[in-house]
Amino acid sequence: xxxxxxLFTSKQEPLSEPPIEPMKKFLIVGLGNIGAExxxxxxNIGFKILDHFARKExxxxxxxxxxxxxxxxxxxxxxxxxxxxxxxxxxxKAVQYWLTKEKIAPENLLVITDDLNLSLGxxxxxxxxxxGGHNGLKNIxxxxxxxxxxxxxxxxxxxxxxGQQVDYVLGEWNDAEKAILPERLDISAEIIKSFGxxxxxxxxxxxxxx
Numbered sequence: 001x002x003x004x005x006x007l008f009t010s011k012q013e014p015l016s017e018p019p020i021e022p023m024k025k026f027l028i029v030g031l032g033n034i035g036a037e038x039x040x041x042x043x044n045i046g047f048k049i050l051d052h053f054a055r056k057e058x059x060x061x062x063x064x065x066x067x068x069x070x071x072x073x074x075x076x077x078x079x080x081x082x083x084x085x086x087x088x089x090x091x092x093k094a095v096q097y098w099l100t101k102e103k104i105a106p107e108n109l110l111v112i113t114d115d116l117n118l119s120l121g122x123x124x125x126x127x128x129x130x131x132g133g134h135n136g137l138k139n140i141x142x143x144x145x146x147x148x149x150x151x152x153x154x155x156x157x158x159x160x161x162x163g164q165q166v167d168y169v170l171g172e173w174n175d176a177e178k179a180i181l182p183e184r185l186d187i188s189a190e191i192i193k194s195f196g197x198x199x200x201x202x203x204x205x206x207x208x209x210x
Contacts (some may be wrong), residue, residue, distance in 0.1 A: 025078045026196045027104045028053075029095055030112045031136040034085050040172045042156040043088065046112040046136075049154070050081050052185040053192055066094035077196040080104070091136040092143025099144075106149040110195050112188075113137060116169070118155025120177060121184045125152050125191065125204045150200050152191060154184070 030046030038044050054061060054070050061068040061083065070081040080102055084094035099109060107127075113134050118124055128148045131137035141147050160168035173181065187210060194203040 024076065024108070024196070025080065025102055025104050026108045026110065027080045027082060027095070027098055027102065028110050028112070028192055028195075029082045029084065029091070029098075031088055031091055031114075032083060033088050038170070041170050042173060042177075043114055043169045045114045045154045045156065047083050048181075049112050049185060049188045049192075050083055053189045054081060056186075056189050066097050069098070074193060075197050079192065079196055088136045089139055092139040092141075095140050096143050106144065106146065107200075108196075109149045110192070111137065111140060111149065111151045113151065113153055114156045114169070115153035116156060116158045116165070118153060118157070120155055120157040120159075121180050122155035123152070123184075123187065123191070123207055123210055124155070125195075125200070125208055126150065127200050127204075150195070152188075152195075154188065 028050065030048075030050035032038065032044035032047035033041075039047075050070075051061075054072075057072050057074075059070045059072045059081070061070045061081070063085075067085045068083040072079040072081060080098060082094060082098050084091045086094050095109070095111070098104070099106065113136055115122075115124065115132065115134070117132065127150050129151065130147060131141055132153075137151065140149075156169070158165075158168075187207065191203060191207050194206060198206075
């Protein structure tokens with residue numbers, strides 16, 4: 001009867017645990033210009049969103065190659081936060097370096113930019129697309145030789161007179177704009193987490209136009 005007992009026992013052996021899914025990595029890039037004179041300008045909303053996210057989640061930026069970098073872990077994901085120090089028009093070099101260094105796929109890259117074509121605080125997330133006239137995106141597209149990566153556009157509106165676009169974009173937020181920023185920054189922080197955990201499609205459905 002031993003053979004029968006052994007046969008029964010072997011059939012009842014517990015199934016082995018499923019393999020643990022490898023930790024997923026995401027590169028979250030906020031575009032902006034370095035220097036104290038740019039800190040509170042509309043064009044630096046990418047930096048501002050990442051700074052807000054870092055404070056909210058208790059992580060700190062450190063100087064690294066081609067930028068300021070912070071690491072945040074959440075629900076088995078690793079988020080590499082990057083503020084390039086190459087100035088806006090040369091952002092692609094930093095993006096390419098950190099994608100390669102961290103072995104991150106382009107679909108796990110999220111680039112955060114300002115957008116003159118969207119009303120103040122409006123959010124538009126897309127899985128790919130043209131540069132839309134944005135010099136930071138234009139350089140990233142050129143260096144990566146691709147437009148196939150997600151981007152998160154934050155509306156700064158176009159409330160400026162003809163010929164004053166540069167002054168407006170590089171100008172500081174006015175009091176009315178500052179009043180709406182805290183709530184918009186909180187939503188932007190949610191978007192970063194959602195991108196890494198729920199994916200681009202669900203994030204677009206939940207936040208576009210919000």
